[in-house]
Amino acid sequence: YFSSVTALYYAENLYLNGELVAELVIPDGVTNIGNEAFHGCGDLTAITIPNSVTSIGESAFNGCTSLTSIAIGKGVTSIGRKAFYNFTNLQNLYWNAKNVSDFTSSSNVFYNAGTSSSGIEVVFGDTVENIPAYLFYVTSASNKPNVTKVTLGENVTDIGAYAFYNCVGLTEISMPDTVSIVGQHAFERCLGLKQVSLSTALTEISDYAF
Numbered sequence: 001y002f003s004s005v006t007a008l009y010y011a012e013n014l015y016l017n018g019e020l021v022a023e024l025v026i027p028d029g030v031t032n033i034g035n036e037a038f039h040g041c042g043d044l045t046a047i048t049i050p051n052s053v054t055s056i057g058e059s060a061f062n063g064c065t066s067l068t069s070i071a072i073g074k075g076v077t078s079i080g081r082k083a084f085y086n087f088t089n090l091q092n093l094y095w096n097a098k099n100v101s102d103f104t105s106s107s108n109v110f111y112n113a114g115t116s117s118s119g120i121e122v123v124f125g126d127t128v129e130n131i132p133a134y135l136f137y138v139t140s141a142s143n144k145p146n147v148t149k150v151t152l153g154e155n156v157t158d159i160g161a162y163a164f165y166n167c168v169g170l171t172e173i174s175m176p177d178t179v180s181i182v183g184q185h186a187f188e189r190c191l192g193l194k195q196v197s198l199s200t201a202l203t204e205i206s207d208y209a210f
Contacts, residue, residue: 137163181202
């Protein structure tokens with residue numbers, strides 16, 4: 001169990017046996033990552049979260065500004081506010097979580113993510129069923145995540161409300177034929193979107209979806 005630890009909060013860097021850790025692999029068997037557990041660990045470049053983890057606390061990785069890659073295991077069901085806040089150099093997000101609880105308009109999970117990189121490539125694995133509401137929504141338009149490419153896994157059924165709202169760098173989206181619902185405002189203000197391939201299984205395209 002990783003919890004909020006004052007020593008880590010103020011350390012800014014993470015060491016193991018005297019060696020600076022840049023690529024962090026959370027051990028399989030860990031089930032919870034606590035609030036601010038790795039807050040401000042500025043030299044981390046990659047994080048792998050195993051399938052055993054079910055919850056990630058508020059601001060758990062807030063301020064890991066050097067991070068370029070994160071992989072989220074399929075067991076995660078709950079992610080706290082600002083968990084991945086200010087990942088300014090993020091380039092790759094591998095999202096394998098099957099069903100994560102919806103976020104809210106104030107969650108700001110990926111606030112300012114990828115704004116110093118060439119863009120974020122997001123891959124939703126084949127274990128994913130639901131893309132949670134407000135996933136990439138942030139309260140400040142000037143700090144929106146720089147999402148440029150999205151790949152949807154073959155078992156996605158539901159794209160939540162506001163999930164990709166204001167992802168202006170996104171140019172195309174191709175839905176697998178498992179998607180049945182696109183939530184309201186899911187792709188609203190994706191101003192760069194030029195090509196959309198819809199699922200043949202769609203039963204609901206909600207208000208202002210695009």
